[in-house]
Amino acid sequence: MNAGRYALHxxxxxxxxxxxxxxxxxxxxxxxxxxxxxxxxxxxxxxxxGLYSASDGPKDVMTTDVRGTVDxxxxxxxxxxxxxxxxxxxxxxxxxxxxxxxxxGWGCFYAVSGTRMIRRDGLRENSNxxxxxxxxxxxxxxxxxxxxxxxxxxxxxxxxxxxxWTEVDVRLLDGEPNLTYTFQGLxxxxxxxxxxxxxxxxxxxxxxxxxxxxxxxTHPGLIGLSVTGTILPVTWASGEVVPPIALPSGDPTxxxxxxxxxxxxxxxxxxxxxxxxxxxxxxxxxxxxxxLKDLSKLRWEIEGDDRAEWYMNYMGDPRIGVGGNNFxxxxxxxxxxxxxxxxxxxxxxxAIGPGQGTQLFELFYHRDATNHPDGQAGxxxxxxxxxxxxxxxxxxxxxxxxxGQLGTAGSWNYESPVDKQTILIGTAHPAAxxxxxxxxxxxxxxxxxxxxxxxQRHRFQLSEFDAMLATSGTDSFRYGWSINHEVHNHWxxxxxxxxxxxxxxxxxxxxxxxAVPEPNDDWPPWELGYGDDIDLSHPNCRDWPAxxxxxxxxxxxxxxxxxxxxxxxxxxxxxxxxxxWDWGYxxxxxxxxxxxxxx
Amino acid sequence: xxxxxxxxQAIVAVAILxxxxxxxxxxxxxxxxxxxxxLMLSTRxxxxxxxxxxxxxxxxxxxxxxxxxxxxxxxxxxxxxxxSPLHCAILTVSVWRVVEAESILxxxxxxxxxxxxxxxxxxxxxxxxxxxxxxxxxxxxxxRRVVEAIKTAAGPDQVRILTWVLFRRxxxxxxxxxxxxxxxxxxxxxxxxxxxxxxxxxxxxxxxxTEASK
Numbered sequence: 081m082n083a084g085r086y087a088l089h090x091x092x093x094x095x096x097x098x099x100x101x102x103x104x105x106x107x108x109x110x111x112x113x114x115x116x117x118x119x120x121x122x123x124x125x126x127x128x129x130g131l132y133s134a135s136d137g138p139k140d141v142m143t144t145d146v147r148g149t150v151d152x153x154x155x156x157x158x159x160x161x162x163x164x165x166x167x168x169x170x171x172x173x174x175x176x177x178x179x180x181x182x183x184x185g186w187g188c189f190y191a192v193s194g195t196r197m198i199r200r201d202g203l204r205e206n207s208n209x210x211x212x213x214x215x216x217x218x219x220x221x222x223x224x225x226x227x228x229x230x231x232x233x234x235x236x237x238x239x240x241x242x243x244x245w246t247e248v249d250v251r252l253l254d255g256e257p258n259l260t261y262t263f264q265g266l267x268x269x270x271x272x273x274x275x276x277x278x279x280x281x282x283x284x285x286x287x288x289x290x291x292x293x294x295x296x297x298t299h300p301g302l303i304g305l306s307v308t309g310t311i312l313p314v315t316w317a318s319g320e321v322v323p324p325i326a327l328p329s330g331d332p333t334x335x336x337x338x339x340x341x342x343x344x345x346x347x348x349x350x351x352x353x354x355x356x357x358x359x360x361x362x363x364x365x366x367x368x369x370x371x372l373k374d375l376s377k378l379r380w381e382i383e384g385d386d387r388a389e390w391y392m393n394y395m396g397d398p399r400i401g402v403g404g405n406n407f408x409x410x411x412x413x414x415x416x417x418x419x420x421x422x423x424x425x426x427x428x429x430x431a432i433g434p435g436q437g438t439q440l441f442e443l444f445y446h447r448d449a450t451n452h453p454d455g456q457a458g459x460x461x462x463x464x465x466x467x468x469x470x471x472x473x474x475x476x477x478x479x480x481x482x483x484g485q486l487g488t489a490g491s492w493n494y495e496s497p498v499d500k501q502t503i504l505i506g507t508a509h510p511a512a513x514x515x516x517x518x519x520x521x522x523x524x525x526x527x528x529x530x531x532x533x534x535x536q537r538h539r540f541q542l543s544e545f546d547a548m549l550a551t552s553g554t555d556s557f558r559y560g561w562s563i564n565h566e567v568h569n570h571w572x573x574x575x576x577x578x579x580x581x582x583x584x585x586x587x588x589x590x591x592x593x594x595a596v597p598e599p600n601d602d603w604p605p606w607e608l609g610y611g612d613d614i615d616l617s618h619p620n621c622r623d624w625p626a627x628x629x630x631x632x633x634x635x636x637x638x639x640x641x642x643x644x645x646x647x648x649x650x651x652x653x654x655x656x657x658x659x660x661w662d663w664g665y666x667x668x669x670x671x672x673x674x675x676x677x678x679x
Numbered sequence: 680x681x682x683x684x685x686x687x688q689a690i691v692a693v694a695i696l697x698x699x700x701x702x703x704x705x706x707x708x709x710x711x712x713x714x715x716x717x718l719m720l721s722t723r724x725x726x727x728x729x730x731x732x733x734x735x736x737x738x739x740x741x742x743x744x745x746x747x748x749x750x751x752x753x754x755x756x757x758x759x760x761x762x763s764p765l766h767c768a769i770l771t772v773s774v775w776r777v778v779e780a781e782s783i784l785x786x787x788x789x790x791x792x793x794x795x796x797x798x799x800x801x802x803x804x805x806x807x808x809x810x811x812x813x814x815x816x817x818x819x820x821x822x823r824r825v826v827e828a829i830k831t832a833a834g835p836d837q838v839r840i841l842t843w844v845l846f847r848r849x850x851x852x853x854x855x856x857x858x859x860x861x862x863x864x865x866x867x868x869x870x871x872x873x874x875x876x877x878x879x880x881x882x883x884x885x886x887x888x889t890e891a892s893k
Contacts, residue, residue: 481770484802507774512884513804516794521884527804534802563799623799641799678850 323378323404325427327367328441348441351665352413354449360412362443364388366425368404376402377431383424383438387414413445413461415454417468420444420663447510447664462510462528462664469661470529472536475503482506484531486538492563494556494597500542503535510664512676516638519646522655524676525662530653537645545625548572548616556597556606563623569595570625574612581611737775744771745780756787761796761803766810773814781820784811785828788844789836805887812840812887816847822854826861829876830869842876843886854880 328348352362366380380401382388388408390401401408414420420443427437445452445461452464459477467475483506487499505528512523515534522530546560549569562568573579578593580586586607589596595606609615618624624640635643659668668674714736717729751765758765769790772780792808806813815825825845832838845854858877862870879886 481774482801483804483807485798486800489800490798508804508807511804511806513806513887514884515802515804516797517805517808517888518794519804522804523884531802535800538800638795639799642797645802 323368323427323429323437325366325425325437325439326369327365328425328439348439349444349665349670350410350441351444351446351670352410352451354446354451356451358411360451362410364408364410364425364441366401366406366408366427368427368437377429378402378404379428379430380406380408381426381428382408383426385423387411387419410443413452415452417465417661417663420465421669442663442669444663444665444667444670447667462525462667463505465663466525466528466658466661467532469525469658470532472503472532474501475505475532478504478506480504480506481508483508483511484535486535486542489538489542489563492559492561492565494559494562494565494569497559500546500560501539503532503539505531510676515646515649516642518635518637518643520650520654522653524668525658525664526653526655527676529658530649533652534645534649537648538641541641541644544628548625548627552595555595556608557595561623561625568617568622569608570616570622571608571613572616574614576612578611580607580609580613584610586610740775741777741779744768744775745777745783748772748777748780748783752783752787756790759791759793759796761792761798763792765790766792769810769814773810773817776818778818781815781818781824784815784818785820785824785841787811788815788828789834789840805884806843809840809843809887812844815844820844820848822849822857826857826873829858829872830861830865832872835875838872838875839879839886842880843884845876846880846883846886851880851883 328350330347350362350364353359364382368378376394379394380390380403381399386399388410389398390406390408392401392403392406394400394402408425423441423443424438425441427439428435445465447460447462449461450458452459452461455464455467456477463477482504485504485506487502487504489498489500492498509528509531510524511527512521513527514521515530519530542561549557549561549572551557551560556569561570571579576582579595580593583592584607585592587594589606593607595608597606616625616627618626618628618630618640620630621640624630628640628644631638631640631643631647635647637643638646656668656674659674662668662676664670666675666677668676672678714733715729717732718726720726720729748765748768748771751768754765756765760766765787769784771777772784788809788811790809790811792810794803794808797803806816822845825841825848829838829841829845832841845858848854849857855877858873858880862873862877865873
């Protein structure tokens with residue numbers, strides 16, 4: 081949708097000037113009196129030297145059709161949004177007129193009004209028949225306005241035979257109390273059939289924002305206005321010197337300033353593609369509410385992020401975009417989770433003045449795709465990026481329908497070592513629920529981190545359990561604390577400092593006081609447990625050390641090894657604790673805050 | 680058929696192998712996708728053959744795992760051990776996305792596992808202890824089908840678990856409306872079940888919590 085909107089705007093910017101020319105009857109047709117429009121040909125400059133300089137070509141002339149009766153009795157013609165101001169409005173009473181405007185220099189002015197279109201050389205008129213403008217390039221230059229009076233229709237105040245008149249109001253816009261414009265005379269042009277009555281200088285200020293002048297004559301014609309004064313830096317919106325940003329728009333899901341106002345929207349949540357190569361890119365469509373003729377005057381940058389490449393860039397620097405409509409492309413997924421999340425796109429107009437417009441947007445990855453650039457190949461993106469919120473040096477994703485498991489620790493045996501280090505994460509993630517039904521409820525990334533913490537606790541448990549058993553490297557303790565074995569090895573010496581009865585070959589293997597495991601470890605295993613040997617096991621559970629605290633009552637229904645792990649995890653991880661790290665789609669920052677699955 | 684049987688057994692065995700230390704790694708899994716390379720062969724006939732082979736392979740496995748599930752359900756649901764044959768059959772139809780298994784899964788939706796039978800050093804969350812219900816969610820069962828199942832549910836536990844499935848398959852507010860609307864058109868036990876579901880669906884994930892575990 082954004083791309084389509086962008087294309088539409090691009091087309092409008094490109095084609096609008098052409099359409100205006102074609103649609104405006106004042107450009108190509110004779111005026112209301114039947115006179116040929118003198119501005120419709122290059123000869124116009126010759127015909128009206130007072131309005132044109134040698135540097136001004138006809139193509140710089142704008143003609144806007146504003147025919148229609150306007151505000152017969154009033155002069156109120158403020159733009160719809162006074163703060164979204166230009167400079168001056170012109171209100172024409174009771175006449176049908178055509179505004180013409182030209183810039184004293186090449187494209188020095190853009191006229192703007194409300195949200196309507198911008199002409200090729202910048203003139204624009206609004207529905208209130210007011211012309212506003214701003215200086216986009218050089219705020220010391222002023223526009224010259226040409227009014228084409230088509231009809232002199234105010235006959236109620238007779239001036240003289242064959243002479244009729246009309247009035248034109250020049251009004252300072254609200255919201256510009258500190259601006260002063262001075263009008264230097266109303267120069268007659270053409271053949272003298274029309275004349276402005278007032279040639280004085282008029283200053284418009286907040287106290288006297290309107291000046292009305294009369295135009296008299298025997299035939300419709302043209303009058304020109306020179307406007308001098310100082311145009312302040314263009315103010316597009318209150319407090320800003322650049323146009324507001326139309327796209328991206330809306331509150332991001334995670335709004336650090338106004339968390340309560342954060343909500344779902346589809347205009348500023350950008351998701352990287354789920355494919356590989358170019359199909360993994362992300363596109364940020366940007367659009368200013370108004371565009372300028374000179375694309376280089378508006379600059380786009382993404383704060384603190386130089387990975388985005390702007391389609392139209394400034395002087396070959398892909399990090400700086402130009403123009404009112406543009407898009408930034410992130411070519412591929414970042415390696416790090418920090419490459420996602422909240423970003424700020426900044427719009428500036430350095431040639432116009434200081435200030436900037438900003439808009440937040442968010443970057444996401446497809447949660448279940450596997451196109452992260454490094455890490456474990458084939459693992460899903462959530463595994464790669466969520467893990468960075470709680471790193472572990474020995475962890476692996478496996479295509480097995482399990483949540484988590486510590487290596488092969490559950491398969492402990494006397495004959496071969498087991499893996500007590502590798503945390504295995506399976507396809508049961510992303511998930512939600514309570515660990516063993518007794519733990520805290522957690523979902524998505526928090527559930528994943530909880531699983532990692534759970535397995536890390538198991539790793540810690542076994543490390544501690546193993547440390548209780550001193551081993552020679554070849555004895556029954558070589559693989560650590562036995563698990564799930566009726567004949568366990570949870571023993572230490574008694575006061576005699578010997579295994580079994582001191583000086584006795586308790587297991588009849590020909591070696592006295594040894595702890596060497598037998599091929600058949602069921603019975604009799606060895607000398608352990610005889611004599612004054614001390615059993616390290618908890619009286620209520622063989623595989624739980626007596627010195628370890630029994631898990632709290634809430635976890636009593638579980639094996640203490642699991643109960644302890646669930647308890648430790650509950651103490652360490654809460655629901656949504658890690659949500660700020662989740663930039664998956666779906667995920668806890670996409671669309672709906674803290675919703676782990678779905679939208 | 681015999682070959683398919685072996686494949687099905689192998690798939691079911693994957694989960695079981697976890698407990699004995701033979702985890703299938705990502706790398707090993709990727710090797711098994713070599714059959715898909717035929718899709719990129721140069722001639723159309725070769726590609727058709729590759730598609731046909733893969734489709735046939737899937738169909739065979741689908742039939743096999745579905746049959747396996749049917750067989751285990753016939754034996755009963757009393758074995759509540761984690762990685763029991765029935766549990767593994769459920770896991771497999773879920774992994775292979777056997778949509779035809781939905782009816783069977785609905786019939787045993789309240790089948791739950793004994794948490795104490797989970798292998799040591801593993802971690803599970805509550806939905807995993809209701810494997811048939813979780814499989815329905817993973818198969819993306821149609822919400823309307825769940826509502827129909829609620830109408831004919833045999834008891835409060837089935838209603839509760841089916842309500843959880845409905846919660847996971849649709850937004851709670853939409854699900855509640857669906858249940859209310861259906862209740863207006865229903866009578867007797869169906870109506871009671873639907874009203875019970877509508878009244879509890881806002882409990883969300885807590886629906887899987889039994890009184891004992893709260």
